[in-house]
Amino acid sequence: MQLSLPLSLLLLLLLLLNLFQSSSPYRIHDSTNSSKPFLPYETGFVGKTGDPANYQRERVNEGGPHTQAYPHQMEGVNPRQNCPGMIGPVGDQYYCLSKHYGYCDRRSGTCFCNVGYQGTSCEDCTPTHIREGGLCYPKKLCPNDCSWQGECDYLTGACSCSKYRSGLDCSELECQNFDFLCTACNSDSCLECAGGYNVDPAQAMGSQCRPCSRYDPRCRQCNNEQCTSCMDLLLTSVR
Numbered sequence: 001m002q003l004s005l006p007l008s009l010l011l012l013l014l015l016l017l018n019l020f021q022s023s024s025p026y027r028i029h030d031s032t033n034s035s036k037p038f039l040p041y042e043t044g045f046v047g048k049t050g051d052p053a054n055y056q057r058e059r060v061n062e063g064g065p066h067t068q069a070y071p072h073q074m075e076g077v078n079p080r081q082n083c084p085g086m087i088g089p090v091g092d093q094y095y096c097l098s099k100h101y102g103y104c105d106r107r108s109g110t111c112f113c114n115v116g117y118q119g120t121s122c123e124d125c126t127p128t129h130i131r132e133g134g135l136c137y138p139k140k141l142c143p144n145d146c147s148w149q150g151e152c153d154y155l156t157g158a159c160s161c162s163k164y165r166s167g168l169d170c171s172e173l174e175c176q177n178f179d180f181l182c183t184a185c186n187s188d189s190c191l192e193c194a195g196g197y198n199v200d201p202a203q204a205m206g207s208q209c210r211p212c213s214r215y216d217p218r219c220r221q222c223n224n225e226q227c228t229s230c231m232d233l234l235l236t237s238v239r
Helices: 007-022 143-148
Strands: 086-090 093-096 098-105 110-113 129-132 135-138 150-153 158-161 182-185 190-193 197-199 209-211 219-222 227-230
Touching: 086 098, 143 150, 143 158, 190 197
Parallel strands: none
Antiparallel strands: 086 093, 093 098, 098 110, 129 135, 150 158, 182 190, 197 209, 219 227
16 A cells, blocks of 8 residues: 655655754764864963953963864864974973973964063063073162162162262262262262362361352352352352
């Protein structure tokens, strides 16, 4: 006996079958494939990728072997690029110049530098770091920038003061040991005083700068014998 279905019932069955197939997608799982490209996260140096709490660059050494970001080989594409100054593998990872400098992204051939390093191969120190023994260390700032009167040793944070300067921040004038108005000196005496004063080595330490006004109130330069230059206090002109 041959069964025949009405055309309308046949169309209804085909429609239901089509809806069932479109609403239940699936893929065939290959149990022989050991790769796991669908894991949601991968542990990095500062946390998990995709975690919004991470405020720094996510460091996962992308493209390294035995990582979930290891690229799959595709026909006509080389997924493993070389970085400038690349070394490795070091423990299955690739770095730029050194493990301390930065790591290599084998997918793009780009170096991602560690903190304190910069450059295409992480070969330079950032302005906030100083090189010592081939590595970049954070700068230790000197007090008050050494008052702009000395050199700062950023490794120790200590000032190396210029001549006739002393103190932790080079703010103290050694010439002031002879007189508060002394502007230049040597190890024995004051050599020059501020304007309107002259040096008198015969005076006791602490009072070697004598005022030129002792000759005349209008005297602006003098020596130990006389006034050498005068000025008008009102017109500020030399007579």
